[in-house]
Amino acid sequence: MSVAESHLHDHHDDHEHDHHDLPWIKKYVFSEDHKVIAKQYLISGIIWAIIGGGLSLLFRLQLAYPDANFDWLKPLLGGWIQNGKLDPEFYLALVTMHGTIMVFFVLTAGLSGTFSNFLIPLQIGARDMASGFLNMLSYWFFFVSGVIMLCSLFIETGPAGGGWTVYPPLSALPQAISGSGLGMTLWLISMALFIVSTLLGGLNYITTVINLRTNGMSFLRMPLTIWAFFITAIIGLLSFPVLFSAALLLIFDRTFGTSFFLSDIYIAGQALSFEGGSPVLFQHLFWFLGHPEVYIVLLPALGITSEIVATNSRKPIFGYKAMIGSMLAIAFLSFIVWAHHMFISGMNPFLGSIFMFLTLIIAVPSAVKAFNYITTLWRGNIIFTPAMLFSIGLVSFFISGGLTGIVLGNSAADIQLHDTYFVVAHFHIVMGSASFFGMLAGVYHWFPKMFGRMMDEKLGYVHFWITFIGVYMVFFPMHYIGIAGFPRRYYSFTGFDFTQSFTDLTQIITIAAIVTFAAQFIFLFNFFFSIFKGRRATENPWRSNTLEWTTPVEPGHGNWPGAIPTVYRWAYDYSKPGAEDDFIPQNVPFSETKGSNFPHENEQMVAEAESIHGK
Amino acid sequence: MSQHELNLQSSEPQKPLSMNPKKFAFWLFLVTVLMIFAALTSAYIVRRADGGWLEFQLPSIFWLNSVIIVVSSITMQLAYFAAKKDSLEKTKLYLLITSLLGLAFLVGQFYAWGDLVEIKVFFGGKGSNPSGSFLYVLTGLHGLHLISAVIFLWVVFAQSFKYKVHSKSMLVIECCTTYWHFLGGLWIYLFGFLLLNH
Ligand code: HEM
Ligand SMILES: [Cu+2]
Numbered sequence: 001m002s003v004a005e006s007h008l009h010d011h012h013d014d015h016e017h018d019h020h021d022l023p024w025i026k027k028y029v030f031s032e033d034h035k036v037i038a039k040q041y042l043i044s045g046i047i048w049a050i051i052g053g054g055l056s057l058l059f060r061l062q063l064a065y066p067d068a069n070f071d072w073l074k075p076l077l078g079g080w081i082q083n084g085k086l087d088p089e090f091y092l093a094l095v096t097m098h099g100t101i102m103v104f105f106v107l108t109a110g111l112s113g114t115f116s117n118f119l120i121p122l123q124i125g126a127r128d129m130a131s132g133f134l135n136m137l138s139y140w141f142f143f144v145s146g147v148i149m150l151c152s153l154f155i156e157t158g159p160a161g162g163g164w165t166v167y168p169p170l171s172a173l174p175q176a177i178s179g180s181g182l183g184m185t186l187w188l189i190s191m192a193l194f195i196v197s198t199l200l201g202g203l204n205y206i207t208t209v210i211n212l213r214t215n216g217m218s219f220l221r222m223p224l225t226i227w228a229f230f231i232t233a234i235i236g237l238l239s240f241p242v243l244f245s246a247a248l249l250l251i252f253d254r255t256f257g258t259s260f261f262l263s264d265i266y267i268a269g270q271a272l273s274f275e276g277g278s279p280v281l282f283q284h285l286f287w288f289l290g291h292p293e294v295y296i297v298l299l300p301a302l303g304i305t306s307e308i309v310a311t312n313s314r315k316p317i318f319g320y321k322a323m324i325g326s327m328l329a330i331a332f333l334s335f336i337v338w339a340h341h342m343f344i345s346g347m348n349p350f351l352g353s354i355f356m357f358l359t360l361i362i363a364v365p366s367a368v369k370a371f372n373y374i375t376t377l378w379r380g381n382i383i384f385t386p387a388m389l390f391s392i393g394l395v396s397f398f399i400s401g402g403l404t405g406i407v408l409g410n411s412a413a414d415i416q417l418h419d420t421y422f423v424v425a426h427f428h429i430v431m432g433s434a435s436f437f438g439m440l441a442g443v444y445h446w447f448p449k450m451f452g453r454m455m456d457e458k459l460g461y462v463h464f465w466i467t468f469i470g471v472y473m474v475f476f477p478m479h480y481i482g483i484a485g486f487p488r489r490y491y492s493f494t495g496f497d498f499t500q501s502f503t504d505l506t507q508i509i510t511i512a513a514i515v516t517f518a519a520q521f522i523f524l525f526n527f528f529f530s531i532f533k534g535r536r537a538t539e540n541p542w543r544s545n546t547l548e549w550t551t552p553v554e555p556g557h558g559n560w561p562g563a564i565p566t567v568y569r570w571a572y573d574y575s576k577p578g579a580e581d582d583f584i585p586q587n588v589p590f591s592e593t594k595g596s597n598f599p600h601e602n603e604q605m606v607a608e609a610e611s612i613h614g615k
Numbered sequence: 616m617s618q619h620e621l622n623l624q625s626s627e628p629q630k631p632l633s634m635n636p637k638k639f640a641f642w643l644f645l646v647t648v649l650m651i652f653a654a655l656t657s658a659y660i661v662r663r664a665d666g667g668w669l670e671f672q673l674p675s676i677f678w679l680n681s682v683i684i685v686v687s688s689i690t691m692q693l694a695y696f697a698a699k700k701d702s703l704e705k706t707k708l709y710l711l712i713t714s715l716l717g718l719a720f721l722v723g724q725f726y727a728w729g730d731l732v733e734i735k736v737f738f739g740g741k742g743s744n745p746s747g748s749f750l751y752v753l754t755g756l757h758g759l760h761l762i763s764a765v766i767f768l769w770v771v772f773a774q775s776f777k778y779k780v781h782s783k784s785m786l787v788i789e790c791c792t793t794y795w796h797f798l799g800g801l802w803i804y805l806f807g808f809l810l811l812n813h
Pocket of ligand 2 (some may be wrong): 290291294337338340341
């Protein structure tokens, strides 16, 4: 192992490595260590997931039992319950907050924030992020943004209520709905801070991946997780500034009386002075972020899945380069399909058919990824760890939700389906559940590296099966309800005759949602219990190839106590014919694996040897 | 052992990009600024195509301001060259001139707003039209960035007195120069854009 262990990297020159003498507050609160920041993101994400999920149960109750008496919720909701009924405007606020929290705080910050921070330095062989300070700043911007959003839940006029997409004019005019008053202002402030946080994070991820890879870690040896985080960060860097612009113009419309998005509006018989604005313009700006955002949420989960599926199938990932290519293609295409959210906004139908064409092309790289997961699993020596189960669950959701995407992508079909529960079903399966499963898979898989202990597997299995079945129970029936014409974001359906026959179905959905939500507490128990009392982990419990498993059980500041390992091969040498073990970590040189080398690898070995003994 | 290290490092296909991470991150920051303006100018085009667009003369002082900002880019570059050659007095002088030109540009932009108000093109309120509002937003946001650049210049200026800016320590002034050219270029783009789409 002399070469693998040879010291190739000096410590970062500009970095303090002995963290022992740091004050408590710099070690655990305002830490600049990427692992601590990752855990901060993870815990924040978990808290937000509980809040966001809880909100959804409230409005699911209303949908399933519109005639029930909700007075028992008064201790929690206070004045939002009047005469035993949920306030209709508060219903909208609940939907809005649920969407915003889940999309941005849980699945963007919680997912990318946790795993990009934790894994990028560990898997590319770096001591930390390019800038620990910016990284810390990124977390605290997110924290403040969250505090503001949380406050908005408790103000008298209620939080923002115009949907997570905050379309004007509804979101621009306080007269229109009470949530568009102070609640919307806080929403905008919070999101502006959130965007700054995401950009600071993304800047750091990209810089780190490009500049701080260890020796030998060429781009084509990077694990697919890193590729996914890297591409995600690039998408974020290009799309979040656009949301920032949209939010800025909306702020001007709200406070300075400009009319970017407003025109010819009458409220209660009164004409407003706004003239010449275009609400569709906002939709263009929003979805230019909004569509890439769905991939910002999904790609990290897909990256995590690639890693876990390969490790636990004990097989090289099928089509490594195709995976990279399809991620790049998805990233590129995601910027030119946004108008599929606007087919019925009055857009020119010819333009619509162009966007339809571009949208349907995305199905190709998506299918490539799905096939590659399946072919990796095919005939593997599959080890069903909880992480593996959640990854396979993700693949299932990615396929079933992607299929309905193709239906929606047809502009003619979308006339019927737009803004119905069909869309809700589509994106909760393909984005919500898939990314959520990716996040859970990641937690189960990297928990040993994060906390030095193992999570309980049995509880993990129970958690998986209830959640997996629960998700399908909740979201699958929504397709039918959607096709039947149920609009989304409606407070009550009982006003229409045709909806009566679906009451049972909505009740089943709600009950399934409650059970699924409750099952997450199994996970929470497992998570927090295992942090303190879990079985002690070994350095490499999953017998995995990537560099993070070459660190000590609980890596300290700087990650490797000695030198950073050098990388000699890709991350997927599992079950290589002729090898002693069924895995060969990335830091094992070819000269030590003569029995299993391919011819071109033998050539590389000669080059290695020359470079060492040549001189 | 150390011999080996050196050799390995040179033979491994490593570090294809030897850019300073801080500088690289700074470039990425410029990308985000660029995206903000790309979004706004695209929105401008989309909105303008909808009709109902108030047409008016651009303030002629924009021409003068454009000249000022181009000249300031030249002096900035001279400051950079001077620092590279370790002629620190010259560096300070050029930095000072650049920041004064920057301030002159900002004052000029402010006058331009005055001209707009004179011809009754308002930012918001009754009688405002998106065509005018966009102009205020574009110039205002650009101005805000330029203010940050002037502050950055002053930081570099202050550092130059502490002998922290010289041929062996160019990172800060290099980033500042880049930022300055970027904002100059951005203004020229915006002005050209406005001239073409008016
Ligand atoms: C084959 C690929 C896909 C296609 C063709 C597709 C197509 C569509 C279309 C046309 C809509 C608009 C429906 C409407 O509002 O009427 C839509 C909505 C949506 N899609 Fe997809 N989609 C695909 C994959 C994905 C993926 C992978 C994600 C996320 C990871 C995603 C997330 C969403 C979300 C969040 C919405 C709804 C946003 C909202 O209105 O609140 N989609 N999709
Ligand atoms: Cu989309």
